[in-house]
Amino acid sequence: MARRAMSLLPRWSSRVFLVDLDGAPLYFGIQEEHWEEKAPRVFRQFQKQDKYYSLLVCSRDRIKGAKFYAELKDKLLRDLPSGCDLTTICSFLPNVRDSLIKGYFLKSNTENSPQIERLLSQLEQHDPVLVCSYSEGEDEQWTQHLWSRAESKATASAKQYYLVSSDVPSYHPSTLNxxxxxxxxxxxxxxxxxxxxxxxxxxxxxxxxxxxxxxxxxxxxxxxxxxxxxxxxxxxxxxxxxxxxxxxxxxxxxxxxxxxxxxxxxxxxxxxxxxxxxxxxxxxxxxxxxxxxxxxxxxxxxxxxxxxxxxxxxxxxxxxxxxxxxxxxxxxxxxxxxxxxxxxxxxxxxxxxxxxxxxxxxxxxxxxxxxxxxxxxxxxxxxxxxxxxxxxxxxxxxxxxxxxxxxxxxxxxxxxxxx
The missing domain is CATH 3.40.50.300 (P-loop containing nucleotide triphosphate hydrolases)
Incomplete structure (x- = not known):
């Protein structure tokens, strides 16, 4: 895993995530323990048969990171299979300046998931990205699986967090950066x-x-x-x-x-x-x-x-x-x-x-x-x-x-x- 990604992990469970879904900002948090809390609204409308992933750009060099973030969108649009939806996601520490990291959120059907996971694995191996996959358990609780560089794809051994609702911050998180x-x-x-x-x-x-x-x-x-x-x-x-x-x-x-x-x-x-x-x-x-x-x-x-x-x-x-x-x-x-x-x-x-x-x-x-x-x-x-x-x-x-x-x-x- 990239060093920038590793540096984020000690505070990973304190971060809040924002998915821009059809123009509507939807927030969620994560926690290590399962407290039987309902999944955030953003995931309640998702279908169990679909697959969901996120990529966050975590470069230590903000010049190269900014260039890579812009180029990553073009690469994803070019290489992702048809029928895969792409939108933006960001992660931040509430009220902590310069804590915002940006990326992309993907939705796909099960049929395309092997091709997508090969692409994401290649990106995670060589580029400054932190890859997560999301899945729904039997109890309707959604989890986030944090990929590691040793993983070729999200597996049960990947670090797992439970998704929970999060308060909307006073101001848009982009103001932090x-x-x-x-x-x-x-x-x-x-x-x-x-x-x-x-x-x-x-x-x-x-x-x-x-x-x-x-x-x-x-x-x-x-x-x-x-x-x-x-x-x-x-x-x-x-x-x-x-x-x-x-x-x-x-x-x-x-x-x-x-x-x-x-x-x-x-x-x-x-x-x-x-x-x-x-x-x-x-x-x-x-x-x-x-x-x-x-x-x-x-x-x-x-x-x-x-x-x-x-x-x-x-x-x-x-x-x-x-x-x-x-x-x-x-x-x-x-x-x-x-x-x-x-x-x-x-x-x-x-x-x-x-x-x-x-x-x-x-x-x-x-x-x-x-x-x-x-x-x-x-x-x-x-x-x-x-x-x-x-x-x-x-x-x-x-x-x-x-x-x-x-x-x-x-x-x-x-x-x-x-x-």
């Missing part, structure tokens, strides 16, 4: 990820060469810096260009133009690597702000709010109540990143935003497609925007004409920034 995995709070943390993956992603070194020096502290700009945030098609481009012309300001964008050659590459990477790339883009933009802000006011089209809000909303599935509460450290501004004078969040009615997107006739990013098709995702993004502090966003309704929105924002700038 958000800090410096989905959202980065320092230059050094994001830099470290790209540095460590440069041997497997050559483009990472090109990105690192674009980064500003961290040797000396930057002066605070003499002129105000105003960030305009919002979903696509809320009018950011029109407003930022109008503010540039009206105020005689410099217009910057995040991620910066210098990273454009590598965006397509990093958009295909797992969240850990992709989010580190975009986090570092904010530090490049901050360097540009420090230079241009000595000469003119600076308008920035998106900044750290966007990077964090989309990452949080993607990592945390389900309704708004799954988000960390207001005031959580997840929403804090990075201590080493420049803080703008004012952040304006543009909002429009969802139907109006869709109409504007259709009018553009442009292709959408994966996240934009998710915004259009998943109302809960859009609501999570908007709420994450609102909860980020240091500075917080000032919300402006961008539904009126562009001229009226410009005048409203100019009033805010004059009141806050004295321009």
């Amino acid at each position: 958000i800090i410096n995995s989905d959202v980065f709070y320092s230059f050094d943390e994001a830099y470290d990820v790209l540095k460590k993956c440069s041997d497997i992603i050559p483009e990472a070194m090109s990105v690192l060469e674009k980064l500003p020096s961290r040797v000396k502290a930057r002066r605070k700009p003499d002129f105000p810096v105003i960030v305009i945030e919002g979903l696509d098609a809320t009018g950011k481009t029109t407003l930022t260009e109008s503010l540039r012309d009206t105020l005689g300001a410099t217009l910057l964008r995040s991620p910066p133009q210098c990273l454009s050659p590598w965006r397509a590459c990093f958009d295909q990477e797992p969240p850990l690597i992709r989010r580190a790339f975009y986090a570092l883009g904010n530090y490049i933009t901050a360097e540009q702000i420090s230079q241009e802000g000595m000469k003119t006011p600076v308008i920035v089209d998106r900044f750290w709010h966007s990077t964090a809000a989309y990452a949080i909303a993607t990592a945390v599935s389900g309704p708004l109540c799954n988000l960390p509460s207001e005031g959580s450290e997840v929403y804090r501004w990075p201590s080493d990143l420049f803080q703008p004078s004012l952040v304006v969040l543009l909002t429009v009615d969802p139907e109006e935003r869709k109409r504007r997107l259709r009018g553009r006739g442009q292709g959408e990013t994966d996240e934009e497609q998710e915004l259009d098709h998943n109302q809960l995702f859009r609501l999570r993004v908007e709420e994450a925007y609102r909860r980020i502090s240091g500075p917080a966003c000032v919300t402006v309704d961008a539904s009126p004409s562009a001229d009226l929105v410009l005048q409203q924002v100019l009033l805010l700038i004059r009141g806050k920034c004295h321009l």
